[in-house]
Amino acid sequence: MTTIEATEAAEPDTRYEAVRSRDARFDGAFFFAVRTTGIYCRPSCPAVTPKRQNVRFYATAAAAQSSGFRACRRCRPDAVPGSAEWDGRADVVGRAMRLIGDGVVDREGVGGLAARLGYSARQVQRQLAAELGAGPVALARAQRAHTARLLLQTTTLAVTEIAFAAGFASVRQFNDTVRAVYARTPTQLRADAPGPAGARPAVASAAGIPLRLAHRGAYQAEPVFDLLDRERVDGVEEVTGEPGSRTYRRTLRLPHGTGIVSVDEAGHEQSGARTEHRGGWLDARIHLTDLRDLTTAVGRLRRLFDLDADPYAIDERLAADPRLAPLVAARPGLRSPGTADPQEQAVRILAGPHESGRLVRRYGKRVDAPCGGLDRLFPVPDALVDEPGTLGALARALTDGGLHLDPGADRDAADEALRALPGMDARTAALIRLRALGDPDVAVPADAADTTARGHGDAWRPWRSYGRQHLIEQRKLQAS
Structure with missing residues (x-):
């Protein structure tokens, strides 16, 4: 049985064991959230292991965000490699996830995504929500939030430029999303960038955007x-x-x-x-x-x-x-x-x-x-x-x-x-x-x-x- 198949078949207690052992093999395959802190993490998060009764599990970061949980600042669950499941699967959910990853929802909306898949928008929404706990809009929103954090912490672009570069329709939507996902304002999130104080963000957009592809x-x-x-x-x-x-x-x-x-x-x-x-x-x-x-x-x-x-x-x-x-x-x-x-x-x-x-x-x-x-x-x-x-x-x-x-x-x-x-x-x-x-x-x-x-x-x-x-x-x- 593959890691993905094991994750799908696992009872919550089995997933909890992966969290207890900080098993990086499951990073991106599922996420866990802690009710008492309001934070969601990757399975390998190095923080103190929460009590089982306080833990909830989600198939995607978007599902955890839609349930009101914020991204952990320590393990950065939004930066994990994508689930390998979407590359292997040939069904409508796998195809939809690959298209969302390519930015289709931001460019063409849910209707454009559905048209490419040959389904109605309602069918796509229903299948994604049933299997992943989040629809295409929420999945695209999570992706935009990650792009926004990346630009805030690696470029000197103005916040307004970042909002539209990340795919947000307005600065207000951008501000609201960043606060909801990271519990920080864009300015605070930029100040949290790794590196010596006073040297962040280090790179201007003209020099290109440096990335670590996990x-x-x-x-x-x-x-x-x-x-x-x-x-x-x-x-x-x-x-x-x-x-x-x-x-x-x-x-x-x-x-x-x-x-x-x-x-x-x-x-x-x-x-x-x-x-x-x-x-x-x-x-x-x-x-x-x-x-x-x-x-x-x-x-x-x-x-x-x-x-x-x-x-x-x-x-x-x-x-x-x-x-x-x-x-x-x-x-x-x-x-x-x-x-x-x-x-x-x-x-x-x-x-x-x-x-x-x-x-x-x-x-x-x-x-x-x-x-x-x-x-x-x-x-x-x-x-x-x-x-x-x-x-x-x-x-x-x-x-x-x-x-x-x-x-x-x-x-x-x-x-x-x-x-x-x-x-x-x-x-x-x-x-x-x-x-x-x-x-x-x-x-x-x-x-x-x-x-x-x-x-x-x-x-x-x-x-x-x-x-x-x-x-x-x-x-x-x-x-x-």
Whole structure:
């Protein structure tokens, strides 16, 4: 049974044991609140363990906030990695959570969210409230509150600018939400920023927003940066530095503007074949032309680096296979990278690195402020509709709505649409499903790693994408 399944099946007393033991494996999988203090926390909160009769449990931070509880200042439950459940689930709740994380409710409202899911707004509200204890508005509100705290504590932006950058409709709504969630005014919350007194906030918006992208458990950074280095497309991406201290940078097209983001491999320590971050996060910096895109940019980086995965559940399942057990022991927390732009990723998988570079040079829009080797955005699908063959067919399907690859896309429907494209082979369609849609359980036909995976049937489910990554890393080691 996975960590998530165990959490769902657990009685409250079992969850209380996780709180008593300060078990970080459950951070983000559920939250607990204390009636006597009015505060909610992550399971690993280091504060004194409350009495059982005073504890209530919630599936999301939004549910705890909707019940009137404030975020703990010590453990910062709003900053935990997202629940891995939403990445794995293909039902309407999982799809809705991925879309909310991408900022769809802020941009398009509940009606826009429902339309993307193919349900009525009432149906979406009912399903989310029944399962998570909070509807889409409350879930989006919790996300806005976290973005507001981040901007208050890491930039010198004026409070009014932060209110609208975080997605609030008015300064009054912003002030009311911050006080309700954190029991602090925006000014007080800014003063609470970590660091030496008088040196906070440390960074002006022009210098970019520094972030710590949290992950749970072990994180194998080296294979992720190796993959990004192999696949990089010049002009859009670059990887600088030596293994162990590399920086990945890329341009992003976002709903309100553009961005340049960077993520550091440094800060990890090597132990044999293991590369793990000492602090449980990746250091990043985001430069945006419009700060309203911050939530979306962070979500896309998290999907690219697979930061919301549950390595405890994945490693437990895969280590039960004698073939994989030594590989998992050597690389605990191995990730299956996703993408920062699903449509771009689909084109790149089909075209290959060399052809993708040609597409960027011919069709890629120049960014307003080039930075280092980054001077282009990857072309949008409608710029590629006249390309011959399968590439043009893919671009037309993405442009006319015949194929959806957004975070809330129905994976089976997308897979069917992909396979219906003229010239699309099963292996390419599976790779697009794995990377562009972030499906954790993909078998890739005609793939050497997948030959082993198919031989094990359901033994690796629902984590076949991760089992494949272990075999790929094993082959790389044998070839070196």
